[in-house]
Amino acid sequence: MDKPATFPTVLRELLRTHQAFLAYAASHVHKLDLTLPQFDVIITLGNTPGMPYKKLGEKTLITKGTLTGVISRLEDKGLVQRVASETDGRSQSIRLTEAGNDLYERTFSEHLLFIGQLFASYSPEDIQALEGHLKRLHEAILSTQKKTQLPQ
Known part of the structure; x- marks a missing residue:
């Protein structure tokens, strides 16, 4: 008979599930030569005209310092570009390049199907x-x- 769940056992299971989910998702994303945060940016920017850093950080849950490095690496890969804001000369928006948009179009549905397999028995x-x-x-x-x- 299973022991009743307690706060520590639930916490442990939550953390184990989180780690397993990230590893599973990463196994698919790494085939695209991207990290999970990089792919998160790609799918967040997909089907948008782009967005300011702050909004992108909020939607991806990537911290500002980490986001800067992720954006730089995606720029190096030719997948995103920084564009000066039309309303505020001090801020920039990030948007997908044509290559980034092509990657999004090719991979987003495929990734959803890959993740969806986890819920097949639900x-x-x-x-x-x-x-x-x-x-x-x-x-x-x-x-x-x-x-x-x-x-x-």
Whole structure:
């Protein structure tokens, strides 16, 4: 008989699942000669006219310092370009080049199918419940973060 779940066992399983998911996703992305953060930028910029650094960082969850390096490496590969903002001369937007857009068009659906295999044994109700639990955990994290932040 299985032992009842406890906070430490759930935390361990969450971390193990996160690591396994990243490794699985990376196995597909590495075949494209990209890292997960690089592919995250490609799929985030796909079907958009581009976006400012700040918005790109928020949508990809890549920190500003890391994002700069990721963008530089994608520029070196000819997949993205920096474009001066038309409204603010101090800021830049990032957009896919033609090669970057071609890569997005070729690989995004394929990657979704690859990731979708993980959920093949889940019913629609299972997926909905999992999403609900993950959202609830995310909200608890955000709420607790706000409560525990020290005043500045």
